[in-house]
Amino acid sequence: MSVNAELRAFYDSRQQQIPADVRAVMQRAARELEEADLRPLAEGATAPSFVLPSATGDLVSSEDLLADGPLVLTFYRGSWCPYCNIALRSLAHHHDAITTRGARLAAVSPQVPDESLTFAEKNELPFAVLSDVGLATAKAFGLTFDLPDDLAAVYENLGIDLHRANGGHARTLPIPATYVITGDHTIHWSFADTDYTRRAEPTDILAALDRLA
Numbered sequence: 001m002s003v004n005a006e007l008r009a010f011y012d013s014r015q016q017q018i019p020a021d022v023r024a025v026m027q028r029a030a031r032e033l034e035e036a037d038l039r040p041l042a043e044g045a046t047a048p049s050f051v052l053p054s055a056t057g058d059l060v061s062s063e064d065l066l067a068d069g070p071l072v073l074t075f076y077r078g079s080w081c082p083y084c085n086i087a088l089r090s091l092a093h094h095h096d097a098i099t100t101r102g103a104r105l106a107a108v109s110p111q112v113p114d115e116s117l118t119f120a121e122k123n124e125l126p127f128a129v130l131s132d133v134g135l136a137t138a139k140a141f142g143l144t145f146d147l148p149d150d151l152a153a154v155y156e157n158l159g160i161d162l163h164r165a166n167g168g169h170a171r172t173l174p175i176p177a178t179y180v181i182t183g184d185h186t187i188h189w190s191f192a193d194t195d196y197t198r199r200a201e202p203t204d205i206l207a208a209l210d211r212l213a
């Protein structure tokens with residue numbers, strides 16, 4: 001099953017459990033975000049350099065990640081997001097296929113390192129999980145947006161403490177995005193979508209890496 005088929009099946013099952021008024025808030029926020037003037041970086045653009053802490057607190061730079069080959073860089077909302085968890089587990093399943101093509105994989109979220117460490121350990125992720133607290137890197141890629149008041153209240157009522165998880169930056173999140181970046185920081189392939197229920201297919205990532213080879 002493709003990752004987007006798995007995500008769609010989860011979405012369909014989840015809708016039956018969400019009250020109608022909450023579902024309406026989510027759907028309205030999704031429409032507004034789709035209509036927003038976001039301009040994520042795309043193929044041919046130069047990827048910004050970055051230095052971010054890993055889940056264990058070590059600083060990791062884009063230059064480090066690109067030292068031996070291309071980088072697959074994926075942005076996700078956080079471990080509280082079940083769609084992100086499904087997508088990251090799928091990437092973990094394809095990690096060997098990515099590395100055998102000479103690439104490295106790293107995932108970036110706005111969570112503080114402690115939150116990322118708990119998530120990485122729980123899911124036994126074989127790739128770097130980096131913390132972009134304050135979202136400076138995600139913003140440089142053109143991926144950030146602010147939650148509307150009613151959706152922020154929904155998340156809070158669901159027990160999602162973004163203020164704690166994101167180091168005080170509770171209202172700003174990245175849209176899901178994945179990039180294949182070459183050693184000169186050129187974006188060779190990109191996926192970015194305002195709909196958090198859709199993610200880059202690992203098979204498309206592998207095809208992009210094959211084209212580089």
